[in-house]
Amino acid sequence: MGSRSIGRRARSVYPVLLFLGPALLAGCATGDRPTAPTNAWSGPRATATPSGNATPTPTPGTPSPSPTRTDLRHVFPVRADNVAYHPTHAGYPGTDIFADCGEPVVAVTDGRILEVSRVDRFDKQGPLGPYNGGLSVSLLGDDGVRYYGSHLSAIATGINPGVRVRAGQQLGRVGHTGNANNVCHLHFGISPACTGHNDWWIRRGEIWPARYLDSWRRGGNRAPATEVVAWQRKHGCPKAPTTTSGAG
Incomplete structure (x- = not known):
């Protein structure tokens, strides 16, 4: 091929290179990073439960399970x-922790006080259930779990609804108020905080506490939040008790 022919071809390619040059340089500068397609779905998606199923939309009026920590x-x-306690309980999940009357009852974890009962309204001739606990305290932990202790002999000064407490802070003292059969013990219940007020049939306990108590007593930190959220996703917030048995 002659030198004149090569020169003509080079002159014809040169404008094309000038046109494409900035685009090629920009691609090199960005590392050819891919961009998201313009039609990508960015709306909400269903979250998976521990069983792998999509989380159902909560029923109107039913609180959603709390975020967990x-x-x-x-x-x-x-x-x-x-102290002593049994892994089971009559009628519903819960645990009776037996200790001498007057021993300190403390907050299981950091959180906020939900309910306090400083008056023993239990009457054996009256309805079983609402006042079984006698003097009691319920705590909404920062893990989204409600912790309930009842049959207390006294409530600590300053423990009122809305008050923030820390793990290990004293809430009251072991007693035998309410339907405790005159035996000093703490009824201890773990549940979701559904309404957080007057839902005694849930507050008294919905998951078995023993394996968590076993851990905490040994200085461990087993957390019930995942089990509580799973229970609420399955059962919601029952509007009435299924049984009034038990002493909690």
């Missing part, structure tokens, strides 16, 4: 050396 410190609810 698993990094919170948890402590055993009675600060005493001589």
